[in-house]
Amino acid sequence: MSETGLTPAAPGPAGRIRAWWGPRIVTQIVTVCAVLALFWLLGQNTATTMERIGIAPGFGFLGHSANFEIGETSIPFSAGNTYAYAMLVGLINTVKVALLGCILTTILGVTIGIAGLSGNLLLAGLVRGYIEIVRNTPLLLQLFFWVSLTKAFPPPRQAAPLFDAVFLTNRGVFFPAPIFDGMPDGAGWLIGLPLAGYGLFLWFARRRGALTLRRGLLAALACLALAAALLAGNGVSIGFDVPVLAGFNIRGGVTITPEFTALLVGLTVKFSAAIAEIVRAGIQSVGQGQWEAARSLGMHRGQIMRLIVIPQALRVITPLITSSYLDLTKDSSLAVAIGYPDLVSVINTTANTTGQAFEALIILIGVFVTINLSVSYAMNVYNRRVALRGSGPR
Amino acid sequence: MTTLDNIPGALSRGPETPEPEAGSRNVRLPLWRRLRAGLFGTPGNTAITLATLLALAWTVPPFLRWAVIDATWSGTSEECAAAAGACWAFVAAKFRFISFAFYPPALHWRPFLVVVLLLALLAATALPRFWRRGLLLAWLAGIAACWLLMAGTLTPPPVPSNQWGGLPVTLLVWTVCFGIATPLAIGLALARRSDMRSVKVLAIAFIELMRAIPMVAILYVAMLILPMAVPDGQLIDKTIRAMVMITLFWSAYLAEVVRAGLQAIPPGQDEAAMALGLGYWRRMQLVILPQALRTVVPAMVNLAIGFLLATSLLAVIGIVDLLNAARAAATDPSWLGFYDEAYLFVAAIYFAFCFGGSRYSMWLERYLGAAKERG
Numbered sequence: 001m002s003e004t005g006l007t008p009a010a011p012g013p014a015g016r017i018r019a020w021w022g023p024r025i026v027t028q029i030v031t032v033c034a035v036l037a038l039f040w041l042l043g044q045n046t047a048t049t050m051e052r053i054g055i056a057p058g059f060g061f062l063g064h065s066a067n068f069e070i071g072e073t074s075i076p077f078s079a080g081n082t083y084a085y086a087m088l089v090g091l092i093n094t095v096k097v098a099l100l101g102c103i104l105t106t107i108l109g110v111t112i113g114i115a116g117l118s119g120n121l122l123l124a125g126l127v128r129g130y131i132e133i134v135r136n137t138p139l140l141l142q143l144f145f146w147v148s149l150t151k152a153f154p155p156p157r158q159a160a161p162l163f164d165a166v167f168l169t170n171r172g173v174f175f176p177a178p179i180f181d182g183m184p185d186g187a188g189w190l191i192g193l194p195l196a197g198y199g200l201f202l203w204f205a206r207r208r209g210a211l212t213l214r215r216g217l218l219a220a221l222a223c224l225a226l227a228a229a230l231l232a233g234n235g236v237s238i239g240f241d242v243p244v245l246a247g248f249n250i251r252g253g254v255t256i257t258p259e260f261t262a263l264l265v266g267l268t269v270k271f272s273a274a275i276a277e278i279v280r281a282g283i284q285s286v287g288q289g290q291w292e293a294a295r296s297l298g299m300h301r302g303q304i305m306r307l308i309v310i311p312q313a314l315r316v317i318t319p320l321i322t323s324s325y326l327d328l329t330k331d332s333s334l335a336v337a338i339g340y341p342d343l344v345s346v347i348n349t350t351a352n353t354t355g356q357a358f359e360a361l362i363i364l365i366g367v368f369v370t371i372n373l374s375v376s377y378a379m380n381v382y383n384r385r386v387a388l389r390g391s392g393p394r
Numbered sequence: 395m396t397t398l399d400n401i402p403g404a405l406s407r408g409p410e411t412p413e414p415e416a417g418s419r420n421v422r423l424p425l426w427r428r429l430r431a432g433l434f435g436t437p438g439n440t441a442i443t444l445a446t447l448l449a450l451a452w453t454v455p456p457f458l459r460w461a462v463i464d465a466t467w468s469g470t471s472e473e474c475a476a477a478a479g480a481c482w483a484f485v486a487a488k489f490r491f492i493s494f495a496f497y498p499p500a501l502h503w504r505p506f507l508v509v510v511l512l513l514a515l516l517a518a519t520a521l522p523r524f525w526r527r528g529l530l531l532a533w534l535a536g537i538a539a540c541w542l543l544m545a546g547t548l549t550p551p552p553v554p555s556n557q558w559g560g561l562p563v564t565l566l567v568w569t570v571c572f573g574i575a576t577p578l579a580i581g582l583a584l585a586r587r588s589d590m591r592s593v594k595v596l597a598i599a600f601i602e603l604m605r606a607i608p609m610v611a612i613l614y615v616a617m618l619i620l621p622m623a624v625p626d627g628q629l630i631d632k633t634i635r636a637m638v639m640i641t642l643f644w645s646a647y648l649a650e651v652v653r654a655g656l657q658a659i660p661p662g663q664d665e666a667a668m669a670l671g672l673g674y675w676r677r678m679q680l681v682i683l684p685q686a687l688r689t690v691v692p693a694m695v696n697l698a699i700g701f702l703l704a705t706s707l708l709a710v711i712g713i714v715d716l717l718n719a720a721r722a723a724a725t726d727p728s729w730l731g732f733y734d735e736a737y738l739f740v741a742a743i744y745f746a747f748c749f750g751g752s753r754y755s756m757w758l759e760r761y762l763g764a765a766k767e768r769g
Contacts, residue, residue, distance in 0.1 A: 020591060021591045021592075022588075022589045022590040022591045022592075022594075023589060023590065024590055027590065027593075028590050028591070028592040028593060029592075031590075031592060031593055031596070032592050032596070035596060042623040043623075045622065045623050045624060045625050046619070046622045046623045049621075049622040049623075050622065118442060119432070119435075119439065120432060120433065120439050120442045120443060120446070121428075121429065121432030121433055122432075122433055122442075122443050122446050122447070123442055123443075123446050126446060126450075132745075132749060132752075133745065135748075135752075136699070136703075136744065136745045136748035136749045136752065137703070137741045137744050137745055137748070138703040138704070138706035138717060138744055139703070139706075140706045140707060140709060140710075140717060141706060141717055141737055141740065141741055141744065144717075144721065144733070144737055145733075145734070145737050145741075148733040148734060148737070330607070330608035330609075331608065333608040333610040333611065334610065334707070334710075336610060336710060337707075337709065337710050344608065344610055344611065344614075348614060351614070351618055357614075357618035357619060357622070358618075358619055358622065361611065361614060361615055361618065361619060364607075364611050364614075365603070365606075365607050365611060368606050368607045368608065368611065369602075369603060369606045369607065371606075372602075372605070372606035373602075373606070
């Protein structure tokens with residue numbers, strides 16, 4: 001318990017090792033041996049069982065061909081590709097829904113959090129109700145609800161388009177995709193150049209401490225205009241591939257499947273409540289004295305918020321929001337219950353078809369531990385950076 | 395590692411800090427004045443109010459029409475299909491199925507008694523004046539009684555656990571796993587703060603591993619790995635396997651909360667106890683843990699609420715908990731497809747437990763704070 005060693009460590013490397021290792025050597029050795037014995041026992045049993053049911057342990061199965069289809073893929077996949085490749089498809093699906101979910105839930109959550117602080121009683125009450133309902137019902141229940149809602153959309157040929165462009169159907173959501181016509185080969189620089197310019201601007205502005213939201217937005221607009229001019233100057237026309245009703249189905253545009261829609265909406269809604277609470281807690285964590293001091297300097301509300309409150313609130317908000325993102329990534333595994341082929345779902349299918357459950361789950365656990373540890377590491381680096389910039393007593 | 399304890403506000407769920415708005419502090423205006431200021435205080439505020447009202451007028455009436463005006467309150471599924479609104483007759487007809495799932499209908503008094511018993515125990519646990527050793531014994535006896543009742547060991551005919559379902563399963567898994575995970579978590583938290591390096595490293599590895607992986611993965615371990623890892627392939631019951639893994643999983647989360655409590659105890663307490671000549675376990679038992687646990691009880695209640703919501707994942711491995719029972723109810727051929735009603739009904743049950751729990755946690759925080767000030 002106590003970190004203060006009562007007996008000073010003997011000098012020399014042996015003493016330092018003993019000080020690092022801590023007291024009660026015998027107890028420690030017994031503990032480690034007991035844990036190792038437990039794992040050995042479990043491993044032995046597992047190996048025996050696998051032998052009995054005729055499964056060769058090891059990761060060799062990853063190279064075998066998988067005889068199942070995956071309903072939704074970002075990279076081409078068909079039955080006959082290897083299991084390793086199937087898992088990669090699943091991982092990409094997980095990353096896709098998790099990334100999009102984090103972005104959307106941040107937008108929704110911050111909006112709701114700010115709406116809750118607006119001081120308008122009606123809006124604040126509504127926000128409170130939303131948060132309580134979302135937070136106090138299970139995510140899986142909400143996902144089932146969203147699935148049943150997406151299933152309740154009309155079939156494609158009866159779907160009424162929203163704004164003549166977006167179709168909500170029981171086969172998925174169709175919306176327009178931007179297309180670039182007459183794009184010459186190797187013309188990626190037309191888009192790459194403005195992007196690089198924007199990156200340079202961000203880097204320089206940040207280094208000189210002159211980066212503000214307005215300047216960032218203006219520069220982004222300038223880069224967009226530059227990209228549009230470059231594209232137009234090289235004979236590229238930008239259009240939209242708008243989905244249209246053709247016979248019994250809808251053609252064109254991009255489609256997102258009902259399962260993906262349900263999962264994305266479910267995760268976004270569930271975690272928006274958490275993020276709204278985090279934003280509220282963060283802004284309220286900045287003391288009243290900060291507001292009063294800033295007001296006495298003649299700042300107005302927007303300035304106080306932007307220059308005084310948000311920078312301090314971010315110290316509280318960032319670690320909390322990061323752990324929300326991690327939770328969202330972990331909870332995206334509920335995809336398996338609603339038929340979206342994420343990593344967990346693919347690994348479950350793999351385990352059931354090959355019998356290599358042990359190895360498959362080791363991979364699953366490895367992936368999530370890697371994600372978690374790397375985000376935790378980044379978080380620790382961030383925490384050290386904000387802590388260094390003088391966080392005196394508030 | 396990102397842990398709960400270096401995050402202010404992570405342990406509290408509700409809005410206990412006052413609003414930052416100046417001016418309204420310390421002054422208790424009459425209700426209508428506060429309403430007027432809050433709704434129409436400034437032009438901007440009025441605009442927000444009007445916009446919100448417009449949005450409400452757009453969304454609330456259709457919902458009310460579906461849920462109340464056009465709803466069918468009693469009758470058959472044909473009458474429901476004919477009506478445009480919600481089919482509450484379905485919930486009335488399927489109430490017993492959603493509550494107890496595939497348990498033999500003639501024996502429904504057993505799961506009913508189990509639910510009553512567990513609710514009574516939960517209610518008693520909620521009152522700090524019952525917090526003594528007797529309550530612990532009551533829980534042990536109560537859980538044993540529930541298990542025997544459900545299994546029908548003493549009151550034949552026996553019912554195998556694959557026929558258990560609905561609310562009793564949700565409540566049993568929740569309470570038993572939480573109950574066993576708590577002492578485990580205390581052990582883990584103490585181990586993580588131990589000055590024995592190997593014990594500390596083992597505790598950190600276990601906690602961080604568990605916290606890194608999703609609960610679905612844990613349930614798959616219970617389904618696929620655990621049967622292989624027991625000797626001679628003895629098939630332990632699926633529900634028990636899931637409960638073993640869930641207990642281990644939750645203990646890692648609870649351990650982090652307990653650790654936050656341990657860190658909140660000033661080192662002087664431990665040093666003073668050491669000066670009195672108390673050994674490690676006596677110091678923990680008499681001085682450190684009583685204070686540490688007292689500070690984290692509200693946080694543990696919040697965690698318990700999250701756990702109750704998480705028990706719904708049992709559906710993924712085919713255990714018929716409350717949510718899965720509701721889903722199964724809507725697949726009955728004579729009442730096909732009333733998913734929305736089924737989900738809304740169980741959502742209301744979950745909400746009642748969890749909202750009640752979160753209010754209770756806020757009350758408890760105030761109560762314990764006041765008790766501490768009284769000394």
